[in-house]
Amino acid sequence: MKKISLLLAATALASVMATSAWSKTLVYCSEGSPEGFDPSLYTAGTTFDASSRTAYSRLVEFKHGSTEIEPGVAESWTISPDGLEYTFKLRAGVKFQTTDYFTPTRELNADDVIFSFERQIKADHPWHKYVEGASWEYAAGMGFPELIKSIEKVDDLTVKFVLNKPEAPFIANLGMDFASIMSKEYADKLTAEGKVAQLNQMPLGTGPFTFVAYQPDAVIRYKANPDYYKGKEKIDDLVFAITTDAAVRAQKLKAGECHVMPYPNAADVAELKADPNLTVMEEEGLNVAYLAYNTQMAPFDKPEVRKALNMAVNKQAIIDAVFQGAASIAKNPIPPTMWSYNDAIEDDKYDPDAAKKALEAAGVKDLKMKIWAMPVSRPYMLNARRAAELMQADLAKVGVEVEIVTHEWAEYLKLSSDVKRDGAVMLGWTGDNGDPDNFLDTLLGCEAVGGNNRAQWCNEEFNKLVKAAKQTSDQAERAKFYQDAQVIFKREAPWNTIDHSLVFLPVSKKVSGFVQDPLGIHRFDGADIAE
Amino acid sequence: MLRFFLGRLAILIPTFLGVSLIAFSFIRLLPGDPVMLMSGERVMSEERHAQIMHDLGLDRPMYVQYFDYLGNVLTGDLGTSIVSKRPVFDDFLSLFPATLELSICAIIVAMCLGIPAGVIAAVKRGTWFDQSIMGIALVGYSMPIFWWGLLLMIFFSGYLQWTPVSGRISLMYFFPPVTGFMLIDSLLSGQAGAFKSAVSYLILPTVVLATIPLAVIARQTRSAMLEVLGEDYVRTARSKGLSPWRVVGIHALRNALIPVITTIGLQVGVLLAGAILTETIFSWPGIGKWMVDAVFKRDYAVVQGGLLMIAGVIMLVNLAVDVTYGFINPRIRH
Numbered sequence: 001m002k003k004i005s006l007l008l009a010a011t012a013l014a015s016v017m018a019t020s021a022w023s024k025t026l027v028y029c030s031e032g033s034p035e036g037f038d039p040s041l042y043t044a045g046t047t048f049d050a051s052s053r054t055a056y057s058r059l060v061e062f063k064h065g066s067t068e069i070e071p072g073v074a075e076s077w078t079i080s081p082d083g084l085e086y087t088f089k090l091r092a093g094v095k096f097q098t099t100d101y102f103t104p105t106r107e108l109n110a111d112d113v114i115f116s117f118e119r120q121i122k123a124d125h126p127w128h129k130y131v132e133g134a135s136w137e138y139a140a141g142m143g144f145p146e147l148i149k150s151i152e153k154v155d156d157l158t159v160k161f162v163l164n165k166p167e168a169p170f171i172a173n174l175g176m177d178f179a180s181i182m183s184k185e186y187a188d189k190l191t192a193e194g195k196v197a198q199l200n201q202m203p204l205g206t207g208p209f210t211f212v213a214y215q216p217d218a219v220i221r222y223k224a225n226p227d228y229y230k231g232k233e234k235i236d237d238l239v240f241a242i243t244t245d246a247a248v249r250a251q252k253l254k255a256g257e258c259h260v261m262p263y264p265n266a267a268d269v270a271e272l273k274a275d276p277n278l279t280v281m282e283e284e285g286l287n288v289a290y291l292a293y294n295t296q297m298a299p300f301d302k303p304e305v306r307k308a309l310n311m312a313v314n315k316q317a318i319i320d321a322v323f324q325g326a327a328s329i330a331k332n333p334i335p336p337t338m339w340s341y342n343d344a345i346e347d348d349k350y351d352p353d354a355a356k357k358a359l360e361a362a363g364v365k366d367l368k369m370k371i372w373a374m375p376v377s378r379p380y381m382l383n384a385r386r387a388a389e390l391m392q393a394d395l396a397k398v399g400v401e402v403e404i405v406t407h408e409w410a411e412y413l414k415l416s417s418d419v420k421r422d423g424a425v426m427l428g429w430t431g432d433n434g435d436p437d438n439f440l441d442t443l444l445g446c447e448a449v450g451g452n453n454r455a456q457w458c459n460e461e462f463n464k465l466v467k468a469a470k471q472t473s474d475q476a477e478r479a480k481f482y483q484d485a486q487v488i489f490k491r492e493a494p495w496n497t498i499d500h501s502l503v504f505l506p507v508s509k510k511v512s513g514f515v516q517d518p519l520g521i522h523r524f525d526g527a528d529i530a531e
Numbered sequence: 532m533l534r535f536f537l538g539r540l541a542i543l544i545p546t547f548l549g550v551s552l553i554a555f556s557f558i559r560l561l562p563g564d565p566v567m568l569m570s571g572e573r574v575m576s577e578e579r580h581a582q583i584m585h586d587l588g589l590d591r592p593m594y595v596q597y598f599d600y601l602g603n604v605l606t607g608d609l610g611t612s613i614v615s616k617r618p619v620f621d622d623f624l625s626l627f628p629a630t631l632e633l634s635i636c637a638i639i640v641a642m643c644l645g646i647p648a649g650v651i652a653a654v655k656r657g658t659w660f661d662q663s664i665m666g667i668a669l670v671g672y673s674m675p676i677f678w679w680g681l682l683l684m685i686f687f688s689g690y691l692q693w694t695p696v697s698g699r700i701s702l703m704y705f706f707p708p709v710t711g712f713m714l715i716d717s718l719l720s721g722q723a724g725a726f727k728s729a730v731s732y733l734i735l736p737t738v739v740l741a742t743i744p745l746a747v748i749a750r751q752t753r754s755a756m757l758e759v760l761g762e763d764y765v766r767t768a769r770s771k772g773l774s775p776w777r778v779v780g781i782h783a784l785r786n787a788l789i790p791v792i793t794t795i796g797l798q799v800g801v802l803l804a805g806a807i808l809t810e811t812i813f814s815w816p817g818i819g820k821w822m823v824d825a826v827f828k829r830d831y832a833v834v835q836g837g838l839l840m841i842a843g844v845i846m847l848v849n850l851a852v853d854v855t856y857g858f859i860n861p862r863i864r865h
Contacts, residue, residue, distance in 0.1 A: 027702060033824075035614050043571050131616035135566075135583050141573045200616055215708070216625055218699060218816035239702050243814045247681060251689050252696045410563025410829065417574045429572060442573075451574040 024236040026511065026529045028522065029249040029258035033217050033242050036131075037203040039177040040120050043137050045520055048177040050240055053523040054222050055097070056180035056205035057229070059088055059113065060171055064526060065515040067286070067338070067434020069175050073108055073206060073229065079473055083166030088113070090157040095227040096183045097210040101202050104185055108206055110153040115184040117161075121145040127187060130196045138178035142432075166471040168478060169435040176433050177521075180205060208233050208525040217242055234513070234528040250506070253278065259508040259529060262522055266324050266382065272506045281505040281516045284337050287380040288330050288439070289428035290495040291371065291391070292454035294421050299364050306493040308358035309424075310348040312398040318387045319499055326504070330497035332486050334439045337518055338431070339475070340482035345490050347497075356398040368401045370423025372416060375406050379520070380428035380501050387498070388426060416454050425454045426498075430520060436482045441466045444489065455494035462488045539853045543846050547839075551604065554838035555597050558831050564589065565613045565829040587613065589831075600835065609836030614828050619836035623818065627840070628711025629699065630817030633809065634802045636733055637740035642795065645745045649752025649791075653760060654779060664749060671746035676805055680739040680812035687735060694735050697814040701728040736813040740805050744798040751794040755787035762786075789860055796852030800845050 032046040039052035052058075059074040071077075074088035094108040119127035120139040128134065139145065147170075149162040163170065173179065186204045190196050203211050206229060209222035220240040224233040241258050243249045249261040250268045254275055264272060264280075273280045293300035293309070300306055319327045331347035334340070359367070373388035374381065381387060385404070392402040405423065407415055416425040432438050442448060445466055446458035462485050469481035489495075505516050514527040566583045567575065575583075584590045588599075603610060609619040648668075652661040688696040695701065699713045706720035714733070717725035759765060760783055768778045807819030818837060825833035 025702070036616055041616070043569065043573070129586075132611045133583070133587050133613050133616065135569060135579075135586075137569050137573075137575075140579065141570060197616065213705070213707070216622065216816060217820055218629075218814070219702065221705065241698060241702060241814070242816070243697060244820065245811060245814070248684065248697050248812060248814060251684060255688060255692065255696050257696050257698070257702075408562040410567040413572065413574065414563075414567055427572065448574075451576065452572075 023531060024234070024529060025239055026235045026237070026260070026524060026527060027239045027241055027258040028524065029243045029252050029261040030220075030240040030522075031242075031246075031249070031263050032244055034214075034220070036200040037211070037214075038131075038182075038200040039180050040116075040136060040139065041131070041134055041200065043141075049522045050220055051203055052177035052180040052207075053521055054207055054209040054238065055203040055211050056182075056207045057094075058175055058179050058181060059090075060175045062175050062434065062517075062519060064523070065517060067172075067431075067518055069171055072175070073181060077171070083168070083471065083473055084163050086161040086163070086170060087154065088159050088161075090159065091229060092157060094206050094229045096186070096206055097204055097225050097227065099202070099204060099210055099212075101198075102183075102186050102189065102204050104183060106185060108181065108183075109156045110159040112181055112184045113159045114151045114153060115187060116180065116182045117144070117148065117151055119182075120178070121148055126191070127196070127199075131200055136178070138176065138432075142173050142176070142178075144173075166473075168470050168473050169433065169437045172433040172435040172438075209238050230525070233525060235524070238524050253506055253508065256508070259511050260514060260522070261506055263379075264504050264506055266326055269324075269326070269504050269506075272504075277509055279507050279509055281507060282326075282502050283505075283516045283518060284328065284335060285379055285501050285503040285520065286335050286337060286431035286434065286518050287428060287520075288333060288335060288500055289378075289380040289387075289426070289498040290330070290333070291424050291426050291498060292416075292495050293424045294419075295455050295457040295494050296419060297422070299362070299367065300369075300424070302362055303492045304358060304362045305364055306496075307348055308355045308362065308364075308398075309395065309400070310493055310496040311351050311358065312355035312400070313391050313394045313496060314350045315496075315498055316350070317394075318390050321390060322381070322383045322387050323499070323501060327499040327501040330500050331490070333444060333489055333495065333497060334436050334482075334486070335431070335500045338434065338436055338439075340436045340479035340486075342483040342486040345486055348490075348493065352394070352397050359398060359400070366399065366401075368403070369395075370403050370405050372412065372423055372425040373404050373406045374409070374412060374426055376409050378428055379430060379503065380499065381426065382501075384426050417451055419450050419456050421456075424496075427454055428498075432519075434519060436478075437466065437470055440482060440485055440489075441470060444494065457492070457494035459488060459492055459494075462492070535857055536854060539850050543850065546846060547843070548601075550842040551601060551835075551839055552597070554835045554842075555600060556593075557838075558826070558829065558834040559593070561826075561829065563829055565831060568828055604836075604839065609839070610832035612825075612830055612833050614825070614830045614833075619832050622821065622833070623837060623840050625708075625711065626816060626818045626821050628708075629713070629815060630803070630806050630810070630819060632712045632714065633733070633736055633740060633815060633817060634799070634806060636737040637802060637805075638744060638795065638798065640737055640741040641744035641748050641798070644741075645748030646752050646791065649749040650756055650779065650784060650787075652749070652753045653756030654775075656757060661753075665753065668746040668749045671742045672750075674742060676739060676743070676808040677812060679742060680735070680809060683735050683739060684812065695728075695732050697732075697812070699729065699732050699815065700725065701732075704728060736809050736815055739812070740802060740809045743801060743805060744795075747794060747798060747801075748791065752787065752791050755790045756783060759783045759787045785859065789856060792852055792855055792859070796849050799848040803841055803845070 034047040034050035035042045037051045039048050058072045060069045061072040063070045073091055073094050075091045077088045079086055096104040119125045120136040121144050147163055147167055149164045152160045154160050183204055190198050208225055208228045210225045212221040212223055214220045222238040224236055226232050243252060246263055246265045250264055252258045253261045272278055293306050295301055315329045331345055371388045371391055374384040388404045395402050429443055443452050446463045449456050449458050465481045465485040469478040472478050507514055510530045512528045566580055611618055648664050652664040655661050687694045704722050704725045709716050709719050713729045717729040765783055768782045806817055807823055810817045810819040822837045
């Protein structure tokens with residue numbers, strides 16, 4: 001009898017614990033599983049949402065809902081006049097999370113910052129290859145190994161980055177997910193125990209939420225970090241319910257099984273908007289879709305031919321057919337929400353007659369060309385095949401015969417960057433850090449020819465401007481350089497800029513304080529939920 | 532019997548080697564490689580690509596990679612996922628119980644409904660019952676799983692709100708996995724309502740996954756029963772004055788079960804294939820979704836290891852089916 005009573009009491013206690021733990025829980029129906037929990041190893045937003053934006057902090061952070069930078073665990077910083085030295089003053093008293101698997105004995109200091117970056121950029125660092133195939137893709141992509149000369153500890157709370165060349169977007173880069181700050185003390189403990197791979201499985205940082213458990217492909221659980229340097233979050237628990245199918249995510253949200261869902265199907269948005277219990281947030285994505293001509297191949301080496309082809313394409317029809325109107329026509333290579341966007345520029349107007357005449361004037365007759373259509377759906381282009389078919393029909397009206405080609409995604413990415421590539425490639429870009437350099441130099445700079453510059457376009461005038469902007473720390477001055485660069489871009493037309501898509505984010509009305517992020521990340525610090 | 536068993540076991544060795552070779556080469560035949568996909572739209576330089584391929588050992592000749600892989604498999608090492616950086620075997624072990632639990636429930640439902648439906652349809656051949664059952668079976672067999680799953684979800688979870696939408700258990704229950712089988716773990720957790728919640732989450736995926744095997748089993752049982760019911764010994768049993776239930780249940784069914792068991796064995800492969808779609812629809816954290824993701828990301832180690840493990844499971848089930856024949860029909864042993 002006593003045993004039964006004890007069992008009943010234990011059951012009741014477990015039940016109470018389960019209920020109380022549920023009281024202030026926000027459930028996010030995430031779109032996929034994280035690849036791991038060390039954000040510096042990966043490039044996917046899904047992984048960042050589950051790791052860097054929950055468990056970790058950075059030296060600087062993007063302001064909630066904006067691409068502006070604000071202090072993170074660094075409370076201030078100074079830049080040397082030559083733009084080569086960045087000295088960060090760290091906040092005092094920033095605590096790492098206490099978990100079942102690690103109890104920190106000290107607060108965050110310069111050693112943690114140095115460890116977090118050196119492991120990514122130094123090939124001989126003991127943590128550089130701590131998991132098989134670690135390639136630190138983002139740090140490499142942002143050029144950190146070549147850019148950073150050294151990282152020095154000035155004192156416990158001061159750390160200095162010395163660069164090999166001035167790099168104005170450097171501060172913005174430090175707000176990115178790969179720049180998350182790890183605990184060196186935790187890493188040392190894992191080394192001593194021979195469990196280094198755990199760093200990628202059981203995260204530990206100074207972020208707003210403490211990792212509790214991960215059930216692969218199903219659920220990730222976090223609890224509010226009571227020691228968070230900005231104060232404990234309003235919600236007690238954060239749960240990621242991994243739900244890969246967008247239609248199922250929508251059903252779960254409507255049924256109240258989750259409170260926030262990313263990436264709804266375009267076709268479901270109207271129904272979600274009609275639900276009285278939901279709010280559908282929307283924002284212009286920090287992205288652009290484009291058709292890049294190979295400007296090194298005739299007749300696309302002539303700007304007048306490229307401009308004529310641009311005029312032949314009805315972009316609004318593409319937006320209506322592919323996005324059901326949920327996108328805006330792109331006229332510049334950067335989105336309108338980005339600083340330095342040049343709104344004075346006029347787009348090449350859709351005018352098939354003028355396009356036909358311009359082609360004739362350029363001596364182009366019976367042109368046959370290829371258009372490459374991506375085999376995958378991306379936020380900036382939901383259905384490239386459909387868009388290509390519409391372009392094919394438009395171009396046929398001006399006497400241009402289009403053959404649509406595609407390749408498997410990895411092959412597509414590789415072959416499309418070939419300098420000798422035939423035809424115009426459809427592709428796009430989503431901004432990493434809100435800096436125009438991340439679009440203009442990354443996608444159109446001379447150094448990117450044969451790489452990210454799918455137009456294989458190297459214009460000295462344009463290149464000089466974006467390089468000058470990179471070496472200037474004054475934002476107003478930089479903006480001027482970028483605005484001038486956009487004028488040259490439009491004049492030369494290496495791309496047909498297609499669209500900037502709208503990003504929808506359906507949220508339960510029980511949720512307050514949740515802000516849609518222009519960088520496409522999903523962060524829950526500041527969010528609250530009505531009980 | 533032992534000789535029969537060992538004979539069947541010996542066949543598994545070349546099959547296993549064949550599967551390992553197919554699994555190894557299949558994923559490599561696809562264009563693209565995992566390293567190229569690591570950087571997304573951002574282009575990776577050729578030097579860097581070559582360096583990472585070298586680090587992963589993917590630049591070695593194919594035959595070297597294969598024998599290296601085979602050697603590791605024989606020592607129980609299925610490799611490390613290129614994406615998650617976790618050992619493939621660990622991932623498989625943590626995900627497979629979910630697939631197994633769903634598949635077992637589905638096959639039990641399919642057998643419990645399919646065999647009686649087939650038997651009754653055979654006994655009542657030509658009646659409205661027979662025609663209805665076979666009509667429904669044909670519809671069930673032809674139903675695209677993805678569409679069927681979404682339809683049931685929208686109706687039962689969305690409209691009627693009788694069942695939860697997706698997942699394995701309500702998120703309010705949280706306990707560490709012991710066996711990986713949610714029904715068992717929820718009971719072991721001692722949390723009130725956990726088992727009931729786990730059952731409610733299992734209903735729709737089970738119905739969806741069971742649909743095709745149920746239809747196949749019902750049709751196979753009917754046709755096997757019809758054949759057996761026309762045999763002389765059944766007529767003899769009837770003329771001896773045995774009750775119709777005894778004739779059908781003991782004399783006819785036992786012999787009719789041989790092709791039915793073959794069918795059930797073959798359905799294991801169908802179940803695992805169906806599980807891929809069912810798991811995707813119902814966010815069921817099993818190996819189906821894991822494998823699909825791995826194919827898209829060209830995660831060689833996961834695709835190879837996963838295929839090998841799935842093939843192993845199917846081979847073992849077929850071995851069990853072969854052995855079961857031996858018991859049901861001793862002539863097969865010889």
